[in-house]
Every structure is written in structure tokens, then in C-alpha cells.
Amino acid sequence: MQKWHHIFHKSTGLSPYVWAVFYILPFYFIFRSSSTYEVVSGIIMIAVFFVCYVLSFISKGWVVYFWTSVQIVVSIAMTLLFGYVYFALFLAFFIGNIQNRIGFFTLYSIHLVTTIVTINYGLLSRNPVFITQLPFVLVSMIAVVLLPVTTYNRNNQDKLQGQLENANKRISELVKQEERQRIARDLHDTLGQKLSLIGLKSDLAGKLITKNPTQAISEINDVRQTARSALKEVREMVTQMRGIRLEDELLRIRQLLEAAEIEFILEGNPKLTNTSLITENVLSMCIKEAVTNVVKHSKAKECQIIIEPSRTDLTIKVKDNGAGIAVSNVYFKGHGLQGMRERLEFVNGCMDIVSDQGTTLVIKVPNVFQQPGQEANV
Numbered sequence: 001m002q003k004w005h006h007i008f009h010k011s012t013g014l015s016p017y018v019w020a021v022f023y024i025l026p027f028y029f030i031f032r033s034s035s036t037y038e039v040v041s042g043i044i045m046i047a048v049f050f051v052c053y054v055l056s057f058i059s060k061g062w063v064v065y066f067w068t069s070v071q072i073v074v075s076i077a078m079t080l081l082f083g084y085v086y087f088a089l090f091l092a093f094f095i096g097n098i099q100n101r102i103g104f105f106t107l108y109s110i111h112l113v114t115t116i117v118t119i120n121y122g123l124l125s126r127n128p129v130f131i132t133q134l135p136f137v138l139v140s141m142i143a144v145v146l147l148p149v150t151t152y153n154r155n156n157q158d159k160l161q162g163q164l165e166n167a168n169k170r171i172s173e174l175v176k177q178e179e180r181q182r183i184a185r186d187l188h189d190t191l192g193q194k195l196s197l198i199g200l201k202s203d204l205a206g207k208l209i210t211k212n213p214t215q216a217i218s219e220i221n222d223v224r225q226t227a228r229s230a231l232k233e234v235r236e237m238v239t240q241m242r243g244i245r246l247e248d249e250l251l252r253i254r255q256l257l258e259a260a261e262i263e264f265i266l267e268g269n270p271k272l273t274n275t276s277l278i279t280e281n282v283l284s285m286c287i288k289e290a291v292t293n294v295v296k297h298s299k300a301k302e303c304q305i306i307i308e309p310s311r312t313d314l315t316i317k318v319k320d321n322g323a324g325i326a327v328s329n330v331y332f333k334g335h336g337l338q339g340m341r342e343r344l345e346f347v348n349g350c351m352d353i354v355s356d357q358g359t360t361l362v363i364k365v366p367n368v369f370q371q372p373g374q375e376a377n378v
Helices: 004-012 016-031 036-058 062-082 087-096 101-124 128-132 134-211 213-242 246-259 277-298 337-346
Strands: 263-267 302-309 313-320 350-355 359-366
Touching: 016 036, 016 062, 036 062, 036 087, 062 087, 062 101, 087 101, 087 134, 101 128, 101 134, 128 134, 134 213, 246 263, 246 277, 246 302, 277 302, 277 313, 277 337, 277 359, 337 350
Parallel strands: 263 302
Antiparallel strands: 302 313, 313 359, 350 359
16 A cells, blocks of 8 residues: 555646645535534544545555545545535545455445445435536546546556566576576586596696606697697587677567568578678677667668678678768767777778668678688697
């Protein structure tokens, strides 16, 4: 349950001045009476209602339903004696904030029935107060029907949203924990055995260096080969953990463009065979930045990515049919283009921009041809 003195403006969207009117209005109704007894009884009922209203917010358990029942009785009495129906709005809002499902539906049903009965009684008895304020009475009746349900559903939705956020955080933590455990297992399986083997063979070579030099050299060669194998496996593992493949990035780019309602066209094979991993990482980041610019700035309806590999270099074009951008000093201004240029320079690449019926970003990087089975030396 929220605090009573903060709840109106945040949850209903009504100005606090409107609620101030509802606080003052019952006194206007009771002071219209010529009977001192009615005025005094009316003031007492107003005080009892607001005291119970505050107590119902700060109480817990069955006491909440007791104070609410007292408010319902006071609301009925004020309606019948003075024609003041607007306490029903306070009750409607409070009932909507009850989190217990059974308690909500019970109080909602009781409040709805009693309000309908008292309003109908006032209309059938031709109470002049009801007749003069009939439009406001009807609006209050609609609020009594809709406000509790709307408030109750909104509170449940906020509660579910909070639970969903907590669940997503928990899942994220579990994924990180599982990833750490996987990396630890991979490192143990990859390096543990081979480092133990290197240590044993190094000790054996040290013992054989004077007794059997030929055997010692053989053991040292085994150490070298084992070290190369371990290095290769570590590189493969790092590649799997940190590598950003262009074909994987294009899947995310397709989703981004579809969400922005921009048609995506791909020409060429995104699976690069003669491009180093670091170059492919740079290309992926640059293309992602370029497509983000298309979504944010181009107002385009179509985005085309063209992959053109050759023997010496790889050319990728990101083309849109949007508004275009100014080419002058474009490398040094906005849209992340300077950062893209610096990344490409790191891998000896370059970038050019053509603005004609849209914008075409042309990226070129050198290809690296590797011989089959070629290994890096330690």
C-alpha cells in the first residue's frame, strides 16, 4: 500500500488541487443545512471519514477492511442526508490499491452496490441536490465503476513489470556465472594438461641433457610442439569468446532495420574466408555504426549492404535511399564517422562517402591470404 499523502497525484494523474476541492466540498454541502444538529453531525462524519481514510492506508491486515467499512457507511450517510456522493471517489481509488484479490473484489462489489442503491434512492426521492448536480453524479458513478478496476490492473502490471526486471537481472547473473564457469573449464581442459606435460618434459630434458643429449633434444622438440598446440587452442578459444563475425552482425542489423521499418537488401556472401578476425571485427563495428546512422538520420525506406571481395581487398558498401548528408568535412563531423575512419586505419582500411539520391558508405580493407595449415610461430 502506498502512502496516502503521495498517492493521488502519482497514481491517478489528477491535479492535487482537484483533490483539495473534494476535501473542501463536503463542508459546503453540510453548511447549506439550516439545522445545527445536521451541521454538527456532518462535520463529525467528515472528520471520521478522513481519519479512517488515513488509517486505512497505514494499517495492515483485517484492520484495513474495518476502516474501509466505516468509510462506506459514512459515504452512504453523507449521500442520503446531504446529497454528497463524492466520498465514493475516495473509496473507489483506495479500493483499487488493495493488493489482495479477494479483498479487492469484495470491497469493490460492496462499494459499487451501495453507491448505485444510494444514488438511485436520491433520484427516486427527487432530492433537489441530486437533480441540480446530476451530470456530476453520473460522472462519479462512472468513476466508481472504472477507477478501482483501472487502478488495480495498473498496480498489478507495475508489480509484474518489477518481477520481470528482477527475473531478467537474475537470468543475466546466472548467464555470467555460467560463462565464467565455462571459461574456467575450457582453460583447465586446454592449458592444464598441456602445461603439466610441458613441465614434465622440461624436467626430463633437464635430466637427460648430460646423459642422453639426443633424447633431451627430442623432449625439447616435444615441449615446443606442445606449446604451439596450446597457443593455437587458446587463440581459438579467445576467438570464440571475443570474435564478432560479420554474418552474425548482419543478423542483428536485419532485426534493427525491420524494427525501424526499413527494407534490408543484402548482396554478396557475408561469410568472409580471406579476412583476418581483427579486420572482420572492425568491419562489423563500422557497418553497425553506419546502419545506426541510416536509422537515426537518413529517413530512408531501404538499406542495401553490398559485399564485393576481390583477390587483394574487400569492399563493403552501405547504401540507403534517404536524404543524404553533406560530404564536405564529413570525416571530421558527427555521426561517428571519425571513429569509423580511425578503426579502419588501424587495419589499413579506408572509407569514402558518396551522397547522390541517398548516401553510400564505401569501406575497403585489404585481404589476407593464408596458406592451408599455416601456423603461427611461437
